[in-house]
Amino acid sequence: MRRCLARLLALGATAVVTSAHVGSPDTYFEGVAGPYPIRVIIRNPGVVPGLAQITVRLLDPETVRRVLVLPVYWDPRTAAPPPADVAQRVPGDSTLYSAALWLMRGGSYSVQVTLEGASGTGTALVPVMAVATRRLALEKPLGMGLLGLGAFLFIGALTIVRAAVRESGLAPGQQPDRRRSVRAWIATAASAVVLALTLVGGRAWWNTVDAAYRSGLYQPLHAAATVRATAAGAVLHCAIDDTSWTNQRRQWTPLIPDHGHLMHLFLVRNGQLDGFAHLHPLPRDSTTFEANLPPLPAGTYRLYADIVHESGFAQTLVATLDLPPPPVSRLPPPGDPDDAWWSGDGRREAGDVAGLADGSTMTWERGDEPLAVDRESPLRFVVRAADGRPARLEPYMGMAGHAMIVRDDGAVFVHLHPEGTISVAAQETFVLREPGDTVRGRLAQRLAAMPMGSGEQRAVRPGAVSFPYAFPQPGHYRMWVQVKRNSRILTGVFDAEVSPAR
Ligand SMILES: [Cu+2]
Structure with a gap:
């Protein structure tokens, strides 16, 4: 019962945390691979290592000979990727190709989609986050079957030991004497103890593996938000207070701007969904961000903060915030020119x-x-x-x-x-990445040095x-x-x- 409850809780917790975006694990991309416009969908397996399903749809009925797909891990220090897989045409649909991709490590990948055809060869890079978001359950019939097979092996092993000690040295037809029988029983009992200890050890080993996997399930970095009243108006303060981020020895690569901003912060009023803001807080330091708060109706808000790491890993941090009523008769404080908000009337x-x-x-x-x-x-x-x-x-x-x-x-x-759902900044990191980019921050510096919005308008x-x-x-x-x-x-x-x- 307790285990059942724990499993339910684990499911409940993992259903809401998935990478880059919340509760929406699949990747949708629309763009061009050289001369070919395509739409790519990558279905996240939810486990790592895991098999992701990719479909590539040709949006122009061009003659395409071959579609190749290849996932490349972000870190250049890892082994060179294997040759690309050839995607198979889906029967009954001349513009749809599909393939399966092994994502072996947790982290960000760029999936290279290459099209070869009459207009030459073109490649598109689709960033994908490989994160474990769930544990696969052992289905009951499979569990029972495995248990039966295990019992068969266990009893079979004991039978072999007993027969070997009791009868293996005898000529055909000869009956074992009492001494042999006793020795056989002792050997069988000893083997049973050894086998049982092995099973107990195996169970402990498996529980350790399972616990390690569970602790490695993806959680976005923890964030907290507060509002502070100042002379110029209310200021929203958002802090990434996760210890894995605030620790000196960070496992994470630094943040990079996505369409010109380090953080895109969305506020959604709970319940009626009648208050909404899309803000761009400025970093005060590497963990805290601040934005001037537009006049939104008071209430509890859910916050979603989109950030992108230098590794190409995009994630959405989640927090909640209680907003006091906005001050009357005061102009909204000047925020970022890209900020925008909306409030409805509850209908x-x-x-x-x-x-x-x-x-x-x-x-x-x-x-x-x-x-x-x-x-x-x-x-x-x-x-x-x-x-x-x-x-x-x-x-x-x-x-x-x-x-x-x-x-x-x-x-x-x-x-x-x-x-689509991809982060354009993540895609840029994969385009600009060079084999020498093993020092943290180097690629981020190059990105920052590029004139803003220099990516094709x-x-x-x-x-x-x-x-x-x-x-x-x-x-x-x-x-x-x-x-x-x-x-x-x-x-x-x-x-x-x-x-x-x-
Ligand atoms: Cu946007």
């Missing part, structure tokens, strides 16, 4: 059309199929000016758009771009943004979709009901 945003702050509208083109778990969802949004024409959008932090998705109980949080199609994604769990979700128009950040809010997988 559901069930429609397909959201009004934006500048009079334009954002329409979710939901498509005909209902949303279901693991079904690729059309998250496509069209922004129209007040006169109904498609609005001209500008890049917001280098991206055509940002979408933040939260399940109402907070168990799922994901931050999406048209490129991602093309913004007139008036539309889309995000590749499939919902990981059923439930009620809210989405905040942010775009920029006329230098103003606009937030569209939508609700989504996701049914269980068929």
Whole structure:
């Protein structure tokens, strides 16, 4: 009973912690491999070592001869990667390829997806975090079967010992005497004791292995948030107070900026989900970050802080915060120009059309199929000016758009771009990584020296943004979709009901 309870607790705890994003372990990527536009989905095995499933969809019906996939571990000190695997075409679908990838160590990988075809060869790098988030359960029939086989071996071994001592020295047909019989019984009893001790030792060894695995299950770094009132307004203080981060001998590589900011902090009001902010706190030192707090309704907020390490490891830290009512009649303190916030009036945003702050509208083109778990969802949004024409959008932090998705109980949080769930900074680290980058901080310095946003300014199609994604769990979700128009950040809010997988 106790063990059962412990297992349930472990499941409950691991269901909510998964890498980079919360409760959404799979990786979605949309981009180009040289001349070929592709969409890649990598299903995280949840165990390390583990087998990840990768699918590559060709978005242009080009003639592609071969699709190769290869996971490369971030640390150049590890052994050279093996040759790439050839992805197999999925029967019945000429544009879909699939393969399985072994992720042998915990940490970040770049999965190289190479396409060979009529227009030449092209490669895309898709960052993937390999983290253990669960223990595989031993199924009862398998356990019973193994127990039966074990008992058979145990009794078989004793039978062999008994027969060897009692009868092996006798001529055929001869009966063993009493002395032989006694010796045989003694030998059998002694073997039983030795075998039983071996079993006890084996059990202790296995429990140690299991405990080590459990203590290695991924947890994001611990963070805590507080609010401080100052003359200029309320200041949000976020500290990474995890001992594995604050210790001098850090196991973690330093943080690097992702689209220009070391931390992207999202606040979501508990319950009604009617308060939301997307802030960019500035580092005070290597563990504390501060941001001016916009005027949000009072209440309990969940905080999700996205950070990226130099190793390409992206993670989302989680904390909660009680916000006091904002001071009346005071202008919001000046924050980062990329900061944006929204507050609703507690009702559901069930429609397909959201009004934006500048009079334009954002329409979710939901498509005909209902949303279901693991079904690729059309998250496509069209922004129209007040006169109904498609609005001209500008890049917001280098991206055509940002979408933040939260399940109402907070168990799922994901931050999406048209490129998918990947962290662009993690992808950049893999592009810029050189074999000599074995000193911590060297790659981060090179990244920091690059002019900000020098990565290609991602093309913004007139008036539309889309995000590749499939919902990981059923439930009620809210989405905040942010775009920029006329230098103003606009937030569209939508609700989504996701049914269980068929
Ligand atoms: Cu973003």
